[in-house]
Amino acid sequence: MAKETGMISWKELALGCAVTRPGSAMDLKTGDWRSQRPVTDFEKCTKCGMCYIFCPDMVYSQKPEGFYEANMYYCKGCGICAKECPADAITMVEESV
Amino acid sequence: MGKRIGIEVSLAVSEAAKLANVDVISAYPITPQTHIVEHLSELVADGHLDAEFIPVESEHSAMSACIGASAAGARTFTSTCAQGLALMLEICYIAAALRLPIVMAMANRSLSGPISIWNDHGDLMMARDSGWIQLVAENGQEAFDLTIQAFRIAEDHRVLLPVIVNLDGFTLSHVIEPIEILSQEEVDKYLPPYKPKMWLDLKNPITMGAVGIPEVYTEAKKAQDEALKGAKPVVIEAWNEFAKLFGRKYQPVETYKTEGADTLLVTMGSTTETAMTAVDAMRAAGRKVGIVRIRLYRPFPKEEFLAAVKGAKQLAVMDRALAFSGMETGPLATEIKAVLYDQAQKPYVWNFIAGLAGRDISVENFTEMADGVEAAAADKLPQGATWTNVRE
Numbered sequence: 001m002a003k004e005t006g007m008i009s010w011k012e013l014a015l016g017c018a019v020t021r022p023g024s025a026m027d028l029k030t031g032d033w034r035s036q037r038p039v040t041d042f043e044k045c046t047k048c049g050m051c052y053i054f055c056p057d058m059v060y061s062q063k064p065e066g067f068y069e070a071n072m073y074y075c076k077g078c079g080i081c082a083k084e085c086p087a088d089a090i091t092m093v094e095e096s097v
Numbered sequence: 098m099g100k101r102i103g104i105e106v107s108l109a110v111s112e113a114a115k116l117a118n119v120d121v122i123s124a125y126p127i128t129p130q131t132h133i134v135e136h137l138s139e140l141v142a143d144g145h146l147d148a149e150f151i152p153v154e155s156e157h158s159a160m161s162a163c164i165g166a167s168a169a170g171a172r173t174f175t176s177t178c179a180q181g182l183a184l185m186l187e188i189c190y191i192a193a194a195l196r197l198p199i200v201m202a203m204a205n206r207s208l209s210g211p212i213s214i215w216n217d218h219g220d221l222m223m224a225r226d227s228g229w230i231q232l233v234a235e236n237g238q239e240a241f242d243l244t245i246q247a248f249r250i251a252e253d254h255r256v257l258l259p260v261i262v263n264l265d266g267f268t269l270s271h272v273i274e275p276i277e278i279l280s281q282e283e284v285d286k287y288l289p290p291y292k293p294k295m296w297l298d299l300k301n302p303i304t305m306g307a308v309g310i311p312e313v314y315t316e317a318k319k320a321q322d323e324a325l326k327g328a329k330p331v332v333i334e335a336w337n338e339f340a341k342l343f344g345r346k347y348q349p350v351e352t353y354k355t356e357g358a359d360t361l362l363v364t365m366g367s368t369t370e371t372a373m374t375a376v377d378a379m380r381a382a383g384r385k386v387g388i389v390r391i392r393l394y395r396p397f398p399k400e401e402f403l404a405a406v407k408g409a410k411q412l413a414v415m416d417r418a419l420a421f422s423g424m425e426t427g428p429l430a431t432e433i434k435a436v437l438y439d440q441a442q443k444p445y446v447w448n449f450i451a452g453l454a455g456r457d458i459s460v461e462n463f464t465e466m467a468d469g470v471e472a473a474a475a476d477k478l479p480q481g482a483t484w485t486n487v488r489e
Contacts, residue, residue, distance in 0.1 A: 010316035010323070015257060015295045016196035016316040019304035028312060 060064035130338030198251030215455025237274035349398035
């Protein structure tokens with residue numbers, strides 16, 4: 001569980017809840033309460049990168065072929081990318097349980 | 098062996114911090130704690146103590162500087178009371194959460210308003226839930242001893258929590274008592290040099306005091322709570338070791354003439370010695386009265402307390418502080434009732450609110466408390482409280 005989500009037991013916390021490893025917050029799965037997820041239609045996507053710029057959680061990253069993909073480990077489904085996409089390539093889809 | 102001298106209790110506490118060879122003192126003067134800080138600043142300025150004395154502009158800054166110093170691996174001391182603690186309290190919670198073994202002497206004083214500089218346990222109770230270990234001294238010797246012991250307890254790697262040494266303002270802080278001041282050699286034998294477990298080390302950088310998001314906060318608090326609970330055996334161990342070396346035995350809960358007692362006075366701090374005079378007289382008159390005194394207030398010594406009151410028919414619990422709740426009970430009595438709740442056989446409890454802001458508590462007052470609780474128990478009154486010496 002810990003490896004999968006970054007959630008650890010109180011027994012494993014460092015003394016005084018100190019952070020002993022830089023960037024360890026990245027382990028924590030923060031995209032687990034999303035109700036909708038962005039789905040990109042790569043036929044419409046123009047690789048403009050507006051989703052990458054507007055995403056408040058820096059979830060998007062550019063793939064080698066130039067398209068942008070969201071990392072669902074962190075995405076909260078806020079929908080800003082879908083709202084800002086000038087090509088209307090991103091649709092918010094109900095998250096399945 | 099140490100030397101028994103006549104010394105003001107505040108200065109004895111300063112001497113204890115000096116003998117503990119503190120590295121950093123950061124404090125802001127406030128009555129009745131002033132002499133502790135003043136004397137330490139003199140000791141540093143005159144070269145008798147090789148430490149950094151950080152004069153600050155407020156208690157908030159004093160505790161902040163203590164946190165920085167302790168986080169850097171320094172043995173750290175401060176002192177405050179009442180309004181000073183109120184200003185400092187935000188940072189006190191953080192010191193405990195960061196598990197920094199800071200030691201603080203608190204010359205107990207009432208909280209304003211009305212404005213008051215006099216002694217009660219309002220500040221002790223205000224720090225109650227802050228996560229600090231709290232020790233309560235009865236006399237000057239104890240204030241001195243507890244200060245030295247506090248460093249050993251706080252810095253033990255099984256504890257790593259800050260400690261408050263409570264001493265009644267004026268009644269203790271400003272009184273000259275005969276106190277055995279341990280020698281440096283003796284203190285060194287008892288108190289090893291401070292070895293931090295985790296500190297701000299350039300070679301091994303860490304972050305202390307990061308945000309605790311909802312996914313982390315509960316676990317952080319659970320770990321802290323376990324640490325406080327786990328501190329009790331280490332406190333007892335530190336006291337036993339002290340007794341072995343220097344002959345003065347300390348226990349979480351002290352008893353006085355409790356054998357066969359039907360009525361027990363439950364006290365904290367210096368008024369206990371007044372209560373002893375009252376109990377001596379009552380015992381001489383054939384009454385079965387004793388005293389149970391709480392020395393270790395946090396973590397609360399539940400088992401030791403229950404053992405101490407076992408067999409008693411009624412408890413007169415004296416609160417030297419208020420915790421406004423809309424119910425007629427002081428904070429100590431509330432807690433003691435909670436401790437007794439799941440006991441099959443429990444004594445009747447009557448609460449006495451007494452000695453607020455330096456109001457005298459006389460020997461007769463303690464006799465009245467014993468009378469009062471016995472009468473209330475005999476009349477089977479619902480357990481309640483009396484304000485001792487209040488003018489109607």
